Structures are given as structure tokens and as C-alpha cells.
Amino acid sequence: MERTPSLAALVLPATLLVCAVMVAPMLLLFRYSLNLYSPTELMIEAISPANYLRALTDSYYHEIMLTTLRVAMLCTLISLICAFPPAYVLARMQGGWKSWLTILTLFPLLVGNVVRAAGWMALLGNTGLVNTALRGAGVTEEPVRLLYTEGAVVAGIVAVVMPYMILTLASVIESIPRNVEEAAANLGARPWRVFRHVVLPLALPGVAAGSALVFILCMNAYATPVLLGGPQFKMMAPAVYDQFVRSTNWPFGAALAFILLAVTLTLTLVGSATLQRRYRR
Amino acid sequence: MTTLTRRGALGGTAAALAALSAGAPRPTFAAGGQCTVGTWGGDYQDLLIANIDTPLIKPQGIEVLYDVAVAPPRKTKLIAERASRRGSMDVACLSDVDMFEMAQLNLFETIDATRVPNTANVVPALAKPYAIPHIYSGQVILYNPDKVSAPPKSYADLWDPRYRNRVGFADGLYLQVFSSAALVGGGSMSNFEPGKAKLKELRELGARVYPSNEALAVALKGEEVWLTIMWLARGFMWKKGGINITHAVPVEGAQPIVFDMAVPKNARNKDAAYAWLNASLDPKAQVAFADKMGYVNTVTNATLPPELQAQIGFTPEQQANFRKPDYEYIAKNNSQLLDWWNREFKG
Numbered sequence: 361m362e363r364t365p366s367l368a369a370l371v372l373p374a375t376l377l378v379c380a381v382m383v384a385p386m387l388l389l390f391r392y393s394l395n396l397y398s399p400t401e402l403m404i405e406a407i408s409p410a411n412y413l414r415a416l417t418d419s420y421y422h423e424i425m426l427t428t429l430r431v432a433m434l435c436t437l438i439s440l441i442c443a444f445p446p447a448y449v450l451a452r453m454q455g456g457w458k459s460w461l462t463i464l465t466l467f468p469l470l471v472g473n474v475v476r477a478a479g480w481m482a483l484l485g486n487t488g489l490v491n492t493a494l495r496g497a498g499v500t501e502e503p504v505r506l507l508y509t510e511g512a513v514v515a516g517i518v519a520v521v522m523p524y525m526i527l528t529l530a531s532v533i534e535s536i537p538r539n540v541e542e543a544a545a546n547l548g549a550r551p552w553r554v555f556r557h558v559v560l561p562l563a564l565p566g567v568a569a570g571s572a573l574v575f576i577l578c579m580n581a582y583a584t585p586v587l588l589g590g591p592q593f594k595m596m597a598p599a600v601y602d603q604f605v606r607s608t609n610w611p612f613g614a615a616l617a618f619i620l621l622a623v624t625l626t627l628t629l630v631g632s633a634t635l636q637r638r639y640r641r
Numbered sequence: 642m643t644t645l646t647r648r649g650a651l652g653g654t655a656a657a658l659a660a661l662s663a664g665a666p667r668p669t670f671a672a673g674g675q676c677t678v679g680t681w682g683g684d685y686q687d688l689l690i691a692n693i694d695t696p697l698i699k700p701q702g703i704e705v706l707y708d709v710a711v712a713p714p715r716k717t718k719l720i721a722e723r724a725s726r727r728g729s730m731d732v733a734c735l736s737d738v739d740m741f742e743m744a745q746l747n748l749f750e751t752i753d754a755t756r757v758p759n760t761a762n763v764v765p766a767l768a769k770p771y772a773i774p775h776i777y778s779g780q781v782i783l784y785n786p787d788k789v790s791a792p793p794k795s796y797a798d799l800w801d802p803r804y805r806n807r808v809g810f811a812d813g814l815y816l817q818v819f820s821s822a823a824l825v826g827g828g829s830m831s832n833f834e835p836g837k838a839k840l841k842e843l844r845e846l847g848a849r850v851y852p853s854n855e856a857l858a859v860a861l862k863g864e865e866v867w868l869t870i871m872w873l874a875r876g877f878m879w880k881k882g883g884i885n886i887t888h889a890v891p892v893e894g895a896q897p898i899v900f901d902m903a904v905p906k907n908a909r910n911k912d913a914a915y916a917w918l919n920a921s922l923d924p925k926a927q928v929a930f931a932d933k934m935g936y937v938n939t940v941t942n943a944t945l946p947p948e949l950q951a952q953i954g955f956t957p958e959q960q961a962n963f964r965k966p967d968y969e970y971i972a973k974n975n976s977q978l979l980d981w982w983n984r985e986f987k988g
Contacts, residue, residue, distance in 0.1 A: 399973045400745055402720060420984050487863050591812040591850040592987050602983070605713040607976040608720070608742070 393614035403611050411615035421599070421616070425623065428596040431510065431585075432578035435517045436571050439525045442518070443570070447529035448559070452538070465523050473520055477587035480516050481507060484588070508590030516584040521574040528573060532566025533559070561639065568635035572628045579624040596620045675704050676913035679718070679730040682709040684878070684934055692929040697920035703913045711813075712739050719748050719905060728907035731914040734775070737899040738816065741968035742975070744771040749903040756915040759922035762940040772901035773918050776927070776936035778874035779895035779955055779963065780817050781888045788867040795892045796821040799843065799868055806847035809866035811857045815982040816971060817896065821870055824893045824964070831967040833978060840986050850987050861886060872898055877935030877953050894964040895955060899939070 393411055395403040415421045450461055468476070483489045486503040494500050506512060536559060544554045560567075582597040589595070600620065603613030676698070680686055686707055694705045708715075712735055722728045723746065735743065743749065749771040754760045760773060767774035782793045788807070793799070799808050799821075810818050822843065823829065823836030849866065851857040854875065860866040862884045873895070876888050902921055904914040920926065924943035930936050931945050935953040938945065945954065955963075971978075 397976065399976060402746060420988070485859070486865060487859070586852065591852050594983070594988075602979070605717050607979050608716065609976050610720075 389614045390618060392610050393618055395611040397609045397611050399608075402608065411612045412619070414612065415615055415619055424594045424596055424599050425619075427510075427594060428579060428620075429623075429627075431514060431517065431581075431595060432575055434514055435521060435578045436575045438514070438518050439521050439574055440567065440571055443522055443525035443529055447526045447566075448533055450526065451530040451533035451536075462527075465526050468519065469523050473583040474587065476519065477516055477584050480512065480519075480588055484512055507588065508593065510589070510593065512588040513581075513585050513593060513595075516588045517578055517581050520581070520584060521577050524577065525570045525574050528570035529563065529566045532569070533563050536562045564635055564639040568632045568639075571635075572632050575628060575631070576624055579620065674702075674910065674913070675706060676731045676910055676917050677706045677708055677729060678917065679708040679710070679715045679733045681711060681734065682707075685734075688930055688933055692926040693917070693920045693923070697923055697926065698917060701916055703916060705917070712736065716743060719743055720746065722905075722907060723748055725907055727909050728905045730905055731908040731910045732902050732917050733905055734900060734902050735772075737769075737772075737774070737901055738966055738968060738971055740769075740772050740901040740903060742972045744903070745972055748905055750906055750908070750911070752904070752918070753915065756912075757919045757922070759919050759940065762922065762924075762942045764939055764941060767899055767939050769901070772903035773922060774899045774939040775902050775921050776874075776930050776934070777897055777899040777939055778872040778936050778953070779890070779897050779959075780821075780870060781873045781876065781890050781895055782868060783861070783871045783876045783879075783886045783888050784868045785861065785864060785885055786887045787885060788864065792887075793868065793889050793891070795825070796870070797825045799848075799870070800825065800839070800846065802846065804846070804868055806849075807865075807867040808843065808846065809849040809851055809857055809860050809869055811854045811869075811871070812850050812852050812987075813854065814870065815979060815986075816966075816975070817898075818870055819978055819982065820896060820964070820966070821891075821893070830896075830964050831970045833970075833974065837981060837985070840982075844986055858882075858884060873953060873955075874935035874937075890955070890959050894962040895959060896964045896966060900936070 392403065394407050394409070396406045396408055396410060398404045446465070450458065450465065453461065481488070484506040485491070486505075486507070488507070490506060491500075491503040494504060540558055540562070541554050544558045545551075549557070580597050581595060582601065585593060585595040586598050596616065597620070600613050600616045603609045603616060607613075678689065680689060686709060689707075690705075698705055708718075708730055710718075715730075715733060715735065716739055718729065719733060720743075733743075733749075740749075751770050752760065752773060757773065760768070763774060767777060782796065782799070784793055786792075789804070798804075819833045819836050819840070820830060821836075822839040823833040826835035826837075826839035828835035849860070851860055851866075854871075857866065857869060857871075858879055861869065861879065864885075873888055876886055880886055902918055904911060904918070908914050922940050924938070924940060927938035927940055927943040928945060931938055931943075931949060931953060937954055
């Protein structure tokens, strides 16, 4: 008789892989974050909270964190609102069209973030398509500043994360039996009421999962803020990159990375827990 | 009938691979076989291929691989690999300022002149123990001659209120903008601090920062920016590309920029790397870089056509007036200067 391997043994290879390629580098990075910066020796071995204290007490980094949170929340909200209707349509669709539409939803993911940002730059630049059209139509004489603004970053990030939100929501909406909606309608509920009292509460796990996924992606966005936000606009991921690559200040960069990780993790857990509690009620 | 089990198949494959690797020649990672050059992409890489790789390195039986990136990630890679016995680059290309910073961390071999005979021809002022100077240019003022009627004479002209909102810089050149502001504000190449107040003034005058040289070029072309600080070589290329600009060497003195090449201590193919360095100093290759990219040769045995020399070179007086960067000062202060630039000037 063949012996069934225990569950723990099944999890072992993946666990070892994650430990080797993710946990170990992160531990090393955490160790770096406690070191002190030296311009001539890269870093001085120490166990010091100085980098964390600097990041937590410096108003410049508060502002960067607030910008990151504002952009991430706004993008999550916009993508949630915009993704729900197409996700519903996709979930309720039958037949061949459904797989075509799923592929079309995935299509933007086939193009890298940088390439997509380049497309936005061609659209929004001072000599870009939008400004040329506006000037051609006589709406404005001077180019309107569209590129290198927070609006451009939000638009760019929303376009990046939309497929994730649509597909997560669609998979959960699919599992809601159609007949519960029909039952509500039969009892006289109008479509909006069916949505508010039946579909939305049942889709809350999807809303929680999609929002968590998208929020994490937005908090860590790098290419879009750099390319569409320009040099004056700062979010956390580019700030971390700057410390590592341009300032060669690895200890401080590592501390910023862990602060970003902690804030993202805390907010994601709190957000998901709140939604789950509402779902249970 | 024999059945093929998974275990048997795996065992067989492993045995076959072992047999193959024992009998077959090993992949040529050994010296002479390959040379990995960490470099910028674009025109620079194209010229490396056309003028160094194809005519001078390939005939020696060396295959060149390119690790293409801008300078900051290359610096980070060199640092990240410093403890590794086998680095990923055999030759690293960096600007003189970056090269000094990396050399301070003891990352490079001391150049062995016997293995790079062409170092005998290097302009003495550009020579250094840890790298060879490949090409150089100088930092000048670029301006739009149609918009700026009186040609600027000094960096101080960038502070002229007539050019409000029309001065722009590339983010990557923050050190150069800093040093220019320092010279205007009474500082020196070893003290950029007085530049901070001047930069604040310039910010009030609406100076803009663009994320890359390319973005700045678009702004110059669209006449959004009339004046900037840039390498003369870059100005030469932009002019060739149809941007309406000309240059002025400021009275404070042009600041030379040298692009260097070095061999990391953990390079795997040092012989190939030295062959590459030697080829880079070849007079023909040097003239080709001058002609296409506008960078001046670093060897005395290369001669540029006079009209090209007039466009990209510096007169002996201008050369005597060069403001050389204080590498040590920059290496020590880069982090705080960048921090200030990000917060106060750009923020």
C-alpha cells in the first residue's frame, strides 16, 4: 500500500523555497536597516534605531508616506467602483464571449508598466496628443499641465491595477447564485436594492480580496509615479530606490522599506478584517 | 517487458548529463573567452560595438556581452557583488565622480599598464590608478539663441529674471547644478554649501527639473526651456538632432566630465577586460566617439578634424580654466546634497 505523505511534508518544498528567496534576503535587509551610513565605507556595523527614528520623525518622509497613502487609497477606490460593473457582466456572462472578454481584461497585463507609462506620456505631455488636440480645437493657447501631476499618476496606476480588481471581483460574483438575485427581484426589489442588499454583501469577500491586492500594488508602485509624476512627485517606493541607488545609503533605504512594508501590512490587515466583520454580520 | 519508471528516467538522464559534461568541452567562461561590459545603452553601446567590439575585440577571439543600465543601478550592482568571488562584470563604465566613489570602496583592480599598453598615450591630467579615461567633455551652458538674445557669459546669467520659468535641468545632473550655483554664490568645487541659497533663489524664479536628459531635450525642443547646464557633447548631439541650441563656456570655467572604465576586483575574465580597456584607447575608436557623440579623445595620438574640434573641443585657455570636481568632497557629501536637492529644490 502506498503511504500518503503528511500535509506538513507537502508544504515543505514551497516553504523552503520561500525561506531561501524571500525571508533570508529580508532578514539581511532588516539587519542592514540597523547599521549606520558611511559615505566612505558604505555602512558601519551597528545595532541602532537611528534610521527608523530619522524616517519617523522627519516631516519630509511623513509627507511622502501621506502622498503614498492618498494615492493608493484613491486608486483602490476608483478601481473598485470602475471594476464592479464589468466584473458583474463578466461573471454573469455565458458561452464563448466570456473567455474572449476574460482574455481582453488580461490583455493590458501583457504590456509592461513602463511601456504603458510611455503611452500615457505620449498622451499627456505638453506636446502630446491631448494638448495638441486642445490647442488645435482652440480651447487653449498654452499647453495644459497634465503630465507630472498627481492626477496623471492616479490615472496611470488605476489602468495598471484594473485587471486585478475585475478578475478578483468576477470570480467571487460568479459564486453568488443567480437565483438569490431573482428571488429578491421577485419579491419586488428594484435592481439598485438587489445590488445593495444582495449582491454587494455577498460579494464583500471579493471586494476585500481585490481591494487588498490592489492597495498593496498601489502602495508599492514604482515605475508609474517616477515616469508620470516626474521629479517633484514622491511616493515611498521611488524614495526607497533613491536611497539605495542614488544616495548609496543602504541602511536608511532598508529602514524606509520596512516602514513601507509595516504600514502596508497593517492597513491591509485592518481593512480586510473590517470588511470580513461586516460580511459576517 | 521493461517499464520505464520516473525514478529510472531521472537517474538515466542524470547519468547521461554527467557523461556528456565529462566528455564535452566545458563552456568557455575562462579568460579570453568572454568579456562582460557594464555600460549605458543607446548610442554609447552602439558605438562600443561598432568601434571597439567588432573591429578590435572580436578578432582576438573574445565574445563581448553587454550589461546595459544607467549608472546608479550599475554602482549598486558593483556594491552588492563586492563580497562575491565571481562578479558579473569584467569592465564597468562610470563617470569619473561615480568611479571615484566606487574606487573608495576598494572595488577595482589597479590598472596594470603593461597589460594596457595604450595607457602610455593617455592625457596625463586624466590618468588615474584605478580606471582608464575613455572619453571626456565639459559642462557648459546650452541656450536657445532665438530666445536668449545676449549670449550668457556666466552661470550667474541663469539667475537673470528675464529667464523666469525658462531655466530647466535634468534631475541626474543635480551635482553639476549644485556646483554651478556654489560658484555663483561664492562657494567652490570643495564647498557647495553657498549654492543652497542660490538654488532657492533659482527655484523662486521658476526653474524646472526634468526626470531625464531626454525629457529635458523635449522641453528644449518645445521651447519650454531656454537655458540649461549640460555636457557640451550632449549639446552637440542635440544640435545634430535638430534642437535649436548653442553653447557658452562660462567665465567660472567649464567643469570637465570624464567617462572612465575599470576592472572590478572580482571580474572573471581579467585578460579579456584588459584587452577591452586597451582597445578603448585606440585612436580610431576615440575619433569615432568624437564624431558621433561629441566626446573629446583622451589619448594624445588621436587627432580630430579641425571643424569637429571647434565644435566639441576646448581651447588651451579653456582647458587651463577647467574646474575639476573635488571627488573626495562629492563622495562625502553626495548623500546630503541629493537629500537637499530632493527636499528643498525639487520639493
